[in-house]
Amino acid sequence: MEKKNQLPKNAQRVFQGALFDVYQWNQEMFDGSREVFERVMRPDTAMVIPVVGEKILIIEQRQPDQAASVIGLPGGRVGRGEDPLRAAQRELLEETGYVSDDWVLWNECRPVAKMEWTVYTYIARGSTKRQEPHLDPGEKISPRFISFDEFLALADEPNFYERELIPVLLRARYETSARVELSQLLFGKRI
């Protein structure tokens, strides 16, 4: 799948990094003058809410450049040309050893206006363990199983890593319709 982006047609890549690419273009201002506009692009992220029985599987993770652990969801970068769902399935298996054959896209957001970056969050219903995790040298991960209410309470956790999910967690906590919808998606029947 080719990554969608909202860059103007005349945008040129001026830097290609390990993670971030930078694009620039010459933008006409309202008075006819011109300025260099700039945006960064990073690979999209695919995250997973794995449902295991009545619980949700989250991970405690240390990153090589951080002293403290963070908690978050299994997931990671969508590869070049990779489908986001495929990336979610791959990351879930690598990081936790779990699989599911019942996937739903729950949330898709673009957290920063000047960054081409979309975060996809999938629900993996009825997940089961197939094998041991297969971690990269840059990953230290341990699983944790939490309840629905504990999941919504992650919005209050300072070391919750997926900051871009906080609005949807807060809505699910405080808005009945959002809460019912999420609970159905996680634990309800297949649609």
Add this chain to the structure above:
Amino acid sequence: MEKKNQLPKNAQRVFQGALFDVYQWNQEMFDGSREVFERVMRPDTAMVIPVVGEKILIIEQRQPDQAASVIGLPGGRVGRGEDPLRAAQRELLEETGYVSDDWVLWNECRPVAKMEWTVYTYIARGSTKRQEPHLDPGEKISPRFISFDEFLALADEPNFYERELIPVLLRARYETSARVELSQLLFGKRI
């Protein structure tokens, strides 16, 4: 004020753009192998919630590279070496012509883990109009005065530009203590 950042000491700037700089460093992994890690840095943002009588002043804004208008708060980039409060005062005056002598820092957040970028949101209590706005060639701005409840409802507006404020708006809508605190900060007595 020197910009604080959380980059490791051995991080090197590998790209300097119009808005974004890119830093890289050689990071030791958990198994002793090494990989290039990367982060972007952009100027911090200072935003303002100007209180004018019982109302809050927001702006409707068109940007040169976007067809549709967005709504948001007055504010903009913190200049190199500039204090965030000073930037907030400058942007409020430029974009709206308003001034205040009663400023409070309401919210400070770092929206994206891999980006060195802090967003400061100030409250400018008892704001009054001093002059006409002084807009850049890249700005088309018109003011709008809204109530406290309309302000909290911006969290639901798809064209609300300040996405990083949505969590605090939702909390102020749904959590009594956050609501009372914000209402006091906006309209209450000087502390």
